[in-house]
Amino acid sequence: MSNDLPLTKEAILDAAEQVLRRYGPDKTSVVDVARALQVSHGTLYRHFASKASLREAVTERWLHKIILDPLEAIAVQSGGSATERLRTWFETLIRTKKAYAINDSEMFAMYAAVTLDAVEMINTHVNQLIDQIARIIEEGMKSQEFKSFEPIVTARAIFIATSRFHHPVHAKEWSSDTIEQEFASVWDLLLYGIS
Amino acid sequence: MSNDLPLTKEAILDAAEQVLRRYGPDKTSVVDVARALQVSHGTLYRHFASKASLREAVTERWLHKIILDPLEAIAVQSGGSATERLRTWFETLIRTKKAYAINDSEMFAMYAAVTLDAVEMINTHVNQLIDQIARIIEEGMKSQEFKSFEPIVTARAIFIATSRFHHPVHAKEWSSDTIEQEFASVWDLLLYGIS
Missing domain, CATH: 1.10.357.10 (Tetracycline Repressor, domain 2)
Structure with missing residues (x-):
């Protein structure tokens, strides 16, 4: 996904679920999910304030x-x-x-x-x-x-x-x-x- | 308690309960209980094979x-x-x-x-x-x-x-x-x- 597309809640949750499954809940950070979505972690934090x-x-x-x-x-x-x-x-x-x-x-x-x-x-x-x-x-x-x-x-x-x-x-x-x-x-x- | 007295199950459990309460289950070893009873850990292991x-x-x-x-x-x-x-x-x-x-x-x-x-x-x-x-x-x-x-x-x-x-x-x-x-x-x- 490119960061030119609007970031929908569904797209964030899809990426987050994938990352959480790969690294496990303890090791996954908001930054990991932002990276998977190719957006800045600032952008992601506007949607989800915490892990x-x-x-x-x-x-x-x-x-x-x-x-x-x-x-x-x-x-x-x-x-x-x-x-x-x-x-x-x-x-x-x-x-x-x-x-x-x-x-x-x-x-x-x-x-x-x-x-x-x-x-x-x-x-x-x-x-x-x-x-x-x-x-x-x-x-x-x-x-x-x-x-x-x-x-x-x-x-x-x-x-x-x-x-x-x-x-x-x-x-x-x-x-x-x-x-x-x-x-x-x-x-x-x-x-x-x-x- | 002296190690001249017979070691009853009740006496062992009294000591073990005290030690477990003091140090917590994770930190308590059979050796700690033996020490509280003033017996060798070998003696205690004959009654209880493990923590x-x-x-x-x-x-x-x-x-x-x-x-x-x-x-x-x-x-x-x-x-x-x-x-x-x-x-x-x-x-x-x-x-x-x-x-x-x-x-x-x-x-x-x-x-x-x-x-x-x-x-x-x-x-x-x-x-x-x-x-x-x-x-x-x-x-x-x-x-x-x-x-x-x-x-x-x-x-x-x-x-x-x-x-x-x-x-x-x-x-x-x-x-x-x-x-x-x-x-x-x-x-x-x-x-x-x-x-």
Whole structure:
């Protein structure tokens, strides 16, 4: 890319993701990303004031693309069983997190680190996920598959109660032999609760 | 202590806990503990072959004393509401973990680290906790407060579903303003499930 072209946020994040993957989050600086884009670091600093904000923005985009958008496609489906849709939503979340923890370990490690620092961005992300769950629960309340609850409160409770299976601090436990059986028994209990 | 006295396991663990608290788990060696006990490190190595096994044994004793024994006192109570006893058991677990994370941060950090390494010891500890929960659930099934379940499976599911509130990887989240409200909504959902 030449520095004659306007520097879009997408182009910066593409370059930053590449550089972060190559050197790792600890060794990547804003200057490295500016170099990859062939712009001065002054130019890049006008868009991202720090290495931390660049890392956060790359993680945010990654979470949108690999987690939020595919799950939104499940949440917006209508008709059929809300119970099945809710389970598909959670199984997709869990399967995706596990696959990335294994196959894209650099990005996953960066995400796990950002989780501890970028509290506000992660809260927004989690609230978007909980909103998707709440919409499925509302559908299930309408079809009388589920009892009547405050959808957001119940959605948050189910999300928290399944933390073991999707929160990155538990990633080491996801390769356990018993993890699927454990998910099944937690899921049965939660479904007894809402059905 | 003189090296003329027999070296009991308790005496070694007392000395090791003191030394670990003073120097921290990373800097403490078996030799430091031997010196505190005024025995040769050869003598100590006959009891504990490595720094890791000493650390594990100190953590195991600590978990027994501060977690397992007080919770056993709740589990063995009989009469009264099993629902209330189950909630008291969990609230005690959660309150104790949180208090130690704040007020005994050296031991808590060592416990959190050992959790990742001493998988077998931690599994045994967790199984002992789950057995206590299962006994309360059995009482609740007898009194018809709870529906009929396989007590151990349900106990494990409830333990896992409340991980956010007691698993040491989540310790940073325990000081959140909303954590008590989150526990209350997870708890309500789990109780709907079993009641």
